[in-house]
Amino acid sequence: MLKSILKRKALKRFATHPNQASAQTDLEAYPWHTLSVQEACQKLQTNLETGLTDEQINTHQQVYGSNALPTRKPPSLPGVILDQFKNPLIFILIIAALIAILVGEARDSLFIVAVIAINTIIGTTQEWKAEKSAQALQNLLQAYTHVRRNGLEQKVPFEALVPGDIVLLESGSRVPADIRLVKAGNLTSDESLLTGESVSVEKHIQPLPNPDLPISERTNMVFAGSFITTGRATGIVIATGLQTEVGKIAESLVTADVAKTPLLIRMEAFTRRIGLAVLGATAFLGIIAFFRGMNLVDSFFLAVALAVSAIPEGLPIAMTVALSIATKRMANRKVIIRQLAAVEGLGSCTYIVTDKTGTLTVNQQTVKLIALPSGDRFRVSEGKYLGEGEVTTEMRGGITEGDRKSLERLAKASAICNEGQLVYQVPEGTWKYHGDAVDVAILAFVYKLGLQPEEIRKVIDKVGEIPYESEHRYAATFYRENKTVKVAIKGALETILPFCQAMWSAQADTPIDRRHIEQLGQSLAEEGYRVLAIAEGVIQDQKEPGHYTQSDIRGLVLLGLICMIDPLRPEVKEAVIKCRQAGIHVAMVTGDHPATALAIARDLEIAERKEDLINGTQLNQVCLLETPECIETIKTARIFARVTPLQKLQIVKTLMDLGHFVAVTGDGVNDAPALKHANIGLAMGSGSDITKEVSSIIITDDNFATIEAGVEEGRFAYGNIRKVVWFLIANGFAEVALFMLAISIDLPLPLLPVQILWANLVTSGILNVGLAFEAGESVVMRQPPRKPTESVFNAPMLNQIIVSGGTMGLVCFGAWFWLLANGWEVESARNMTLLLLVLLEIFHIFNARSEYQSAFRIPIQNNPFLVFGVIAALGIHLLALHTPLLQGILGVSPVTLQEGLTAFLLASSVLIVTEIFKMVKRPAKSSQNNTAIP
Numbered sequence: 062m063l064k065s066i067l068k069r070k071a072l073k074r075f076a077t078h079p080n081q082a083s084a085q086t087d088l089e090a091y092p093w094h095t096l097s098v099q100e101a102c103q104k105l106q107t108n109l110e111t112g113l114t115d116e117q118i119n120t121h122q123q124v125y126g127s128n129a130l131p132t133r134k135p136p137s138l139p140g141v142i143l144d145q146f147k148n149p150l151i152f153i154l155i156i157a158a159l160i161a162i163l164v165g166e167a168r169d170s171l172f173i174v175a176v177i178a179i180n181t182i183i184g185t186t187q188e189w190k191a192e193k194s195a196q197a198l199q200n201l202l203q204a205y206t207h208v209r210r211n212g213l214e215q216k217v218p219f220e221a222l223v224p225g226d227i228v229l230l231e232s233g234s235r236v237p238a239d240i241r242l243v244k245a246g247n248l249t250s251d252e253s254l255l256t257g258e259s260v261s262v263e264k265h266i267q268p269l270p271n272p273d274l275p276i277s278e279r280t281n282m283v284f285a286g287s288f289i290t291t292g293r294a295t296g297i298v299i300a301t302g303l304q305t306e307v308g309k310i311a312e313s314l315v316t317a318d319v320a321k322t323p324l325l326i327r328m329e330a331f332t333r334r335i336g337l338a339v340l341g342a343t344a345f346l347g348i349i350a351f352f353r354g355m356n357l358v359d360s361f362f363l364a365v366a367l368a369v370s371a372i373p374e375g376l377p378i379a380m381t382v383a384l385s386i387a388t389k390r391m392a393n394r395k396v397i398i399r400q401l402a403a404v405e406g407l408g409s410c411t412y413i414v415t416d417k418t419g420t421l422t423v424n425q426q427t428v429k430l431i432a433l434p435s436g437d438r439f440r441v442s443e444g445k446y447l448g449e450g451e452v453t454t455e456m457r458g459g460i461t462e463g464d465r466k467s468l469e470r471l472a473k474a475s476a477i478c479n480e481g482q483l484v485y486q487v488p489e490g491t492w493k494y495h496g497d498a499v500d501v502a503i504l505a506f507v508y509k510l511g512l513q514p515e516e517i518r519k520v521i522d523k524v525g526e527i528p529y530e531s532e533h534r535y536a537a538t539f540y541r542e543n544k545t546v547k548v549a550i551k552g553a554l555e556t557i558l559p560f561c562q563a564m565w566s567a568q569a570d571t572p573i574d575r576r577h578i579e580q581l582g583q584s585l586a587e588e589g590y591r592v593l594a595i596a597e598g599v600i601q602d603q604k605e606p607g608h609y610t611q612s613d614i615r616g617l618v619l620l621g622l623i624c625m626i627d628p629l630r631p632e633v634k635e636a637v638i639k640c641r642q643a644g645i646h647v648a649m650v651t652g653d654h655p656a657t658a659l660a661i662a663r664d665l666e667i668a669e670r671k672e673d674l675i676n677g678t679q680l681n682q683v684c685l686l687e688t689p690e691c692i693e694t695i696k697t698a699r700i701f702a703r704v705t706p707l708q709k710l711q712i713v714k715t716l717m718d719l720g721h722f723v724a725v726t727g728d729g730v731n732d733a734p735a736l737k738h739a740n741i742g743l744a745m746g747s748g749s750d751i752t753k754e755v756s757s758i759i760i761t762d763d764n765f766a767t768i769e770a771g772v773e774e775g776r777f778a779y780g781n782i783r784k785v786v787w788f789l790i791a792n793g794f795a796e797v798a799l800f801m802l803a804i805s806i807d808l809p810l811p812l813l814p815v816q817i818l819w820a821n822l823v824t825s826g827i828l829n830v831g832l833a834f835e836a837g838e839s840v841v842m843r844q845p846p847r848k849p850t851e852s853v854f855n856a857p858m859l860n861q862i863i864v865s866g867g868t869m870g871l872v873c874f875g876a877w878f879w880l881l882a883n884g885w886e887v888e889s890a891r892n893m894t895l896l897l898l899v900l901l902e903i904f905h906i907f908n909a910r911s912e913y914q915s916a917f918r919i920p921i922q923n924n925p926f927l928v929f930g931v932i933a934a935l936g937i938h939l940l941a942l943h944t945p946l947l948q949g950i951l952g953v954s955p956v957t958l959q960e961g962l963t964a965f966l967l968a969s970s971v972l973i974v975t976e977i978f979k980m981v982k983r984p985a986k987s988s989q990n991n992t993a994i995p
């Protein structure tokens with residue numbers, strides 16, 4: 062029902078473009094699943110081998126529009142402005158302004174309105190900027206898909222697709238539009254978004270006769286919004302944007318609001334609680350003042366003003382700003398935040414579970430060595446992803462005719478079972494490549510042996526394949542040669558060996574010597590090589606093309622081992638050390654061989670000893686049940702080798718149960734559950750769409766060092782939030798203390814309500830914005846991670862608030878007391894006290910720049926915003942002292958140079974006291990830093 066309404070709505074929209082309507086409804090209504098592949102191509106005037114031409118793409122774009130779904134509407138400027146008024150405090154102020162008018166205090170009322178206006182402007186600009194940077198971030202999250210156009214394969218943004226495009230998909234891809242499949246190998250797709258069915262659907266290409274099939278049974282099509290779970294596919298786009306099945310229900314899928322982070326929610330709740338308490342307390346104070354003879358209206362204004370001073374209403378917005386600045390800084394360091402909560406989360410993570418290939422290494426595979434089953438080794442010359450070079454041997458006599466034959470047989474099989482492309486482009490004079498790094502590296506080796514991979518692949522007749530998926534650890538290609546069907550297979554030695562019955566040795570198939578081969582593989586892995594075994598064989602039972610499975614593979618001949626190296630990322634070692642200093646554990650989870658993994662872990666200082674390593678089989682044995690032994694094993698291991706994605710999930714779960722806050726990386730489809738379950742899922746920029754979809758952060762360059770940078774930024778952001786809290790709460794504390802002290806010994810009120818408003822919403826409001834821009838202190842990376850549940854108001858925070866806020870309150874009170882005692886007029890004494898308070902705020906902002914270090918040690922040029930804020934706050938107050946209008950409203954007047962200097966010196970006390978406090982505290986702090994990692 063809902064769907065049909067939405068559909069009608071969508072159609073109606075198109076009906077407004079007369080020439081579009083017919084074309085779109087035409088395509089939309091078409092039962093594409095009943096057509097044969099050829100018919101579908103014809104209808105869309107596209108060519109399977111070459112795709113659309115630029116001209117066709119242009120016309121299709123004009124007719125069908127872009128392949129975009131409606132997204133969340135960004136808030137408008139008026140909306141953001143209105144948002145500022147959703148604050149109870151503002152309501153109180155508005156009521157106060159109204160009352161002021163009623164009792165004839167028009168000037169006060171104007172002033173309150175002005176204060177509200179200034180506050181709204183500050184709030185709006187901050188929130189607007191935060192929103193803008195959130196939108197910029199959205200652009201970074203642009204998704205791409207592979208298409209064939211003008212005879213070339215290329216990457217285009219989702220939006221650019223048009224009906225008729227030939228799209229190439231693989232496991233993990235998000236389906237970019239509705240697509241009629243024309244090629245499908247082992248294909249399954251997750252359509253839960255459309256059908257609600259969580260089991261993946263198997264796909265094929267045969268036409269289906271019934272035109273009225275429900276979506277879920279159109280098994281020769283894939284639909285926008287679903288994900289490819291296994292296999293590879295080619296297909297024709299038949300509907301884009303709102304014409305897709307998901308497009309028809311899209312309006313109901315538009316996600317509402319951006320989620321708030323837990324810290325922000327807590328902070329808002331805190332502000333609300335404090336607000337209520339303060340309202341109660343100030344009402345009480347107002348009542349006391351009233352009974353002491355103050356008139357009702359004045360007591361009310363006093364209560365309002367005090368409430369304004371003590372409620373940290375600037376806190377949530379300052380936090381939002383700090384978080385948005387952090388996401389921007391992170392984006393500059395290649396960390397893209399998908400969920401705002403991850404900013405603070407990353408900073409508090411205690412465990413990083415990382416992939417090996419691509420994250421710790423550069424994933425530039427180079428074949429270095431070929432080992433034949435006989436044990437004979439052959440060197441392959443350097444030059445990655447280049448088809449030029451040679452294969453040599455250190456054995457006497459060089460490469461014999463027999464060796465060459467063996468190598469060529471192995472090379473041929475590895476070119477056939479290969480999804481990569483490496484071709485020399487004559488016009489540019491360069492080598493172009495495409496596909497999995499392992500595959501491309503193997504192609505380079507095939508060239509170096511003097512063969513042409515494309516020629517080899519051209520002559521064979523492919524009848525089936527099992528594409529490489531990391532959890533299978535192998536790939537196979539079935540092909541017909543003469544009358545027989547053969548299979549070429551490559552993958553991890555342990556996976557390939559059970560398929561083999563013979564090995565190619567001394568120019569003949571000889572019975573396989575498993576022990577010898579295993580030892581050969583082990584010793585090569587220990588040298589740090591990534592080892593791939595190659596085998597081939599004949600398939601006995603011939604089947605329909607596309608119906609071959611793993612069960613058809615047996616009795617193969619092992620042809621040899623291909624050994625690759627993949628250089629370490631040079632910056633990772635330092636990043637691992639930094640993580641250790643920051644109290645974060647790092648563990649490697651890999652599908653690769655244990656010996657290879659250990660060699661790399663040692664180089665990176667992730668682990669030293671063999672005992673730090675556990676492999677998938679062992680893990681399975683100890684973790685059949687969730688015994689204490691299993692938990693202990695996972696807790697102590699630092700390298701997990703030959704593990705499956707399911708085990709990765711188990712590792713993450715166990716670590717989380719142990720109380721860790723776990724960040725885990727992933728790139729493939731099967732990593733998705735672990736990423737989703739972890740506290741923080743880190744998707745690799747080069748990874749699949751599905752991992753990005755379920756992750757909270759994307760690491761665009763795949764680099765482990767980038768994760769460490771993200772942790773640092775996360776901690777900086779949290780640190781800046783604490784600074785704002787310290788600054789704002791200490792100010793409020795000072796003002797409340799000043800009033801309590803004055804009232805308790807029956808002195809007149811030290812500040813007028815308008816003066817309190819001024820000091821809070823104007824000067825302090827201008828100042829605190831700057832703190833969110835603090836650069837961040839490296840010291841935070843030498844501290845253990847905070848508990849994710851830790852309150853901002855922990856003991857150190859309370860202490861520093863009491864020390865600095867108390868000092869400010871006492872100094873103001875002391876001055877007030879002294880001025881009155883020395884015969885100052887109440888009005889000019891208030892003028893001085895207000896000046897003193899503003900100056901105290903200015904000194905205190907320098908305190909708040911660091912909780913640990915002396916204010917003098919943080920370079921002032923690190924934060925131009927703060928400098929600007931200080932100048933602006935001081936300037937605006939001096940202006941008030943000298944402009945008649947503000948003089949009248951605020952009850953202020955110019956002070957002499959001597960008075961000004963005295964106030965300045967007095968105000969510096971808060972800096973001095975806090976400096977001493979930091980000094981006293983510091984040794985204790987540093988010993989705490991050295992505590993061992995739990």
Ligand code: ADP
Nearest residue numbers: 417418499529531534536551552553651652653
């Ligand atoms: P990693 O954890 O280092 O990313 P992978 O999961 O990518 O490891 O690889 C695991 C194993 O799968 C490798 O050791 C290798 O034996 C095998 N393998 C990797 N890539 C391919 C490929 N393209 N074709 C066949 N087998 C592969």
Ligand code: MG
Nearest residue numbers: 416418531652
């Ligand atoms: Mg991998």
